[in-house]
Amino acid sequence: QSVLTQPPSASGTPGQRVTISCSGSSSNIGSNTVNWYQQLPGTAPKLLIYSNNQRPSGVPDRFSGSKSGTSASLAISGLQSEDEADYYCAAWDDSLNGHVVFGGGTKLTVL
């Protein structure tokens, strides 16, 4: 059971917009920024969004993030086949001397 809650799966057709939610609590998302990672099959994760809504260089602007209260969302517009991957949210949690918590991951399928 992950501290951050994500839907296990999401899907869309090419060109569509999809969103993935991430729900936490006051000790993590409610008081710290959220990061999103993309993991393509058989590879290490890659930073997709940091500080709630910032994109590292090289990440297409089709990817966007937002945060409100104790929840966050990742939006992917203009869905492409290469976006099929697992997506994870993560944040610092202030409880228990501090630690990082991840969501359980959302497998995105491009139909």
Place this chain on the structure above:
Amino acid sequence: EVQLVESGGGLVQPGGSLRLSCAASGFTFSSYAMSWVRQAPGKGLEWVSGISGSGGSTYYADSVKGRFTISRDNSKNTLYLQMISLRAEDTAVYYCAKARYGDYIPTIDYWGQGTLVTVSS
């Protein structure tokens, strides 16, 4: 170019010990916090432990507290994870990971390729 190369994984019996290493290059190692993140077969990511750039502050997931110890040797640009009292549920690919900003552990911008730890009799 940032490179993180893990080593030390393998097969170990329940109750056994193992030490993972991560050789870092391409950045000023002592200026950045580092973490270990693991992924059990077919499962999601789980953060295991983090350490500040100086090594003066360490953090652990509840699941490994008291059994795992993170450390670093800034003179050798190397990160370590000493694991004792290993359990079957510790079986996973262990990734070495670099913080994007100084000592801010949660934002990871580089990951190693991972090393597999299998705990089984």
